[in-house]
Amino acid sequence: MRTLVKSAVTAAALLLSVVISASSASAGGGSIVTVVPPIEGYVWGWQPANPNYISATGYEYNSAGGAVQIIRSAVGTYQVRFVGMAGTGGAAHVGAYGNNFICAVSSWGPSLGDEVVNLRCFTSAGVPADSRFIAHVTNRTDGAARGYLWSNDPTPPAGGYTPSALYSYDSTGQPITVFPTGVGSYAVDLGAFGQDNAGLWMSGTLRVTAYGPSPAHCQVLDPAVFVDPEILRVRCYGPTGLAVNTRFVLSYTRGVVPVSATVDNYVNPPVVAGWTSSGGVAPSVSELGVGDYLITFPAAGTPGGHAFASIMGTPPMYCVIQSWTVNGGATKLRVRCFDPGGGAPNPGVLVNAGFFV
Secondary structure, three states: OHHHHHHHHHHHHHHHHHHHHHHHHHHOOOOOOOOOOOOEEEEEEOOOOOOEEEOOOOOOEEOOOOOEEEEEEEOOEEEEEEOOOOOOOOEEEEEEEOOOOEEEEEEEEEEOOEEEEEEEEEOOOOOEOOOOEEEEEEOOOOOOEEEEEEEOOOOOOOOOEOOOHHHEEEOOOOOOEEEEEEOOEEEEEOHHHHOOOOOHHHHOEEEEEEEOOOOOEEEEOOHHHOOOOOOEEEEEEOOOOOEOOOEEEEEEEEOOOOEEEEEEOOOOOOEEEEEEOOOOOOOEEEEEEOOEEEEEEOOOOOOOOEEEEEEEOOOOOEEEEEEEEEEOOEEEEEEEEEOOOOOOEOOOOEEEEEEEO
C-alpha cells in the first residue's frame, strides 16, 4: 500500500512535468521548462551507535526510490541521506524516539544528488548522546491546508520579518511573518493555520523543531488562550527550561496526514478534541501513566510509516514518540511528555500526534 500510494504521487508529479514541458515547447517556440517532482522522505533511526548503515525496516521512505542511509559522525550527531532525492527548500523535522531525549535539526538540503538532513541529539540535561530518532523532510505543497517555514532569525526585528521564500510556503498565498514577543518567544502569522483557527486545526497537524547545534526544543502554545487565535505562538527553551532565542522549523497541515489527533488533557481523563483517520472511526486515548498517552485509531492499521508528536500549552515541556504499532487492525501511537532539566514525566495540556505512510 505504501509503495503504491507514494509511487502514484511521484508519477503524478512526473506527468505534470511532461505536460508543462510540452506546453512550453509549443507556446514558446522550442523552449522547454523542466518541473522537478516534489520530494518527501522519512526514516526511523534505530541503531544509535552504528556509524554507517542503510535503514531497511519498513519505517523509511525515499520519494526518489533510493536508499536511506544514516551516518553517525560523533556522539549524538547524525546525517540522514535520502539517496538520489536532492530537492530544493521545504521543511525538515526531527525528534527523539523511545526516550526522554531532545533532538534538533542542524541543517538540510541537497548534496551530491542526495537530500541530506543533519541532526543532533542530547539528553534531557543537554549532553550530546546517541539516540534513536525520527526524521522527515518534504517540499510538497498539496493538501486542504499546508504551511511551513524556516525561521532563520533567532532575534527578529520588532516589526517582524518574512522568512526565506525557498524554505516557506502558505497554501492561502498570503505572506508569512514572524514577530518577536520576548526571549525565545515568537508570533507567527501563517495564513494556512489562521483560516483554521476556529478549531478546525485540531484535525490537522502542527510540528515545530528547534534548528541549530544546541540542545533547544520548541513548542506551539494553545491558540485558544489568546485574543487572536489565528496567530501561532512559538516558545523555545534550553535544556534547563529557560527561554532561549533560536531558529526553528514550523509546519502545519490539514488534509495531508491521514491519521492524526489532538489530545485534550484539560480534563481528566483526557479526550480526543479533533482527529482524522483513514479508518473513518474516531480514535480513543488512554493515559498509561503520568504524561504517557496511547492513542488508538481503529480500522486504520498500516505497517511501517512515520509517526510524530508535539506538545501544545504547558510550557516548557516537550513530547516524543515512544512507539507506533499495528494491533487488531488499529494503529496505536504512544506519546510521552516530559519536563526539561531531567526529563521527569509530566502530563501535557494539548498533545498533537500524527502518522502517515
